[in-house]
Every structure is written in C-alpha cells, then in structure tokens.
Amino acid sequence: MGKEIKYTGTPLKIIQEKPEMVVEWPRSLKHFHTYGKLTKFFQELKNGRLFATYCSNFNCEEKRLWLPPRADCPDCNQLTSWIEVPNPVIGEVYTFTKVEYPGEGIELEYPYFQIDIDLGSQFATIFKSYLLYGEPYIGMEVIAGFRTDNPTNTILDIFWIPKK
Numbered sequence: 001m002g003k004e005i006k007y008t009g010t011p012l013k014i015i016q017e018k019p020e021m022v023v024e025w026p027r028s029l030k031h032f033h034t035y036g037k038l039t040k041f042f043q044e045l046k047n048g049r050l051f052a053t054y055c056s057n058f059n060c061e062e063k064r065l066w067l068p069p070r071a072d073c074p075d076c077n078q079l080t081s082w083i084e085v086p087n088p089v090i091g092e093v094y095t096f097t098k099v100e101y102p103g104e105g106i107e108l109e110y111p112y113f114q115i116d117i118d119l120g121s122q123f124a125t126i127f128k129s130y131l132l133y134g135e136p137y138i139g140m141e142v143i144a145g146f147r148t149d150n151p152t153n154t155i156l157d158i159f160w161i162p163k164k
C-alpha cells in the first residue's frame, strides 16, 4: 500500500458559507533584494559612516558626488569610486513634507517629516531621508545620525537631527 500522503497545511478560515463559500487565503511574498554594487553604502551606515560615490574617469565632466550613491556614472557609464563624507555630516533642509498617511510598508511612526537635504555644491544630488525629531524649516541645519545599534539594514539606518 505504501506511505499515505498527509495534509501539511493549515485549514482556511471560512468567511462566508452562503450563497457561495468564501475562504480567507493569506498570501505573502518573500522578496530577495540585492544591494549589489551599493552594498558598501548600506554596510557603512551600520558603522556610522556615510559614503558617496564620484566618477574617477579623468575625461568625465561630472566631478560632483552622488548621494544616494550611484554605482555607475550617469554621464559616462564608468564604474564610480567611493568616498567617505566625513562626520559630522551637516546639511540643510532643502524642502520637507509632513507625512500623515504613509503608504503600505513604511516602518516609521507617523506623522513624521520627510526631508530633502542639500549637502552643498559638491553634491550632484539632494538626499531624501527623515527628521528624527523636531519641526523642519527650509534652510534648517541638520546632522546625520546613524542607527548603529539594532540596524534595520535599510535606508532607515540613516536619519537627521536638528543641529541647533
């Protein structure tokens, strides 16, 4: 006769019996995401260090820094190089928004302030993050903070606090 095949699942919860039977069928997806060539950026956040990239191609016209980092130069397609932005990392609030109703998946308490940070003319980009506490205003000086204890292994391992 052989081995009997056993059911190993969990019976579905019945939501409605009539007129048609409806069951609750939970679904979840596990997504494996690689940080790829940007791995260093995320690893260093856990060490309390912020790294940007720049194009080291001598013939490239773009000499400014990329933050968030770009692995490849958008101007000449060459692999970029890493450079540490020395602590304390100080920027200025370029603009901000109060997030009252975040979308699905936000792992912060809300409301919170999402801020865009101007790090100076040596940067080609505006960095987007959040203010750990306080109320932002345009031009406010902020300092980067790092979640080195219990890191999330996400972009939430960097945040900003008012410089005062």
Ligand SMILES: [Zn+2]
Binding pocket: 055, 056, 057, 060, 061, 062, 073, 074, 075, 076, 077, 078
């Ligand atoms: Zn380049």
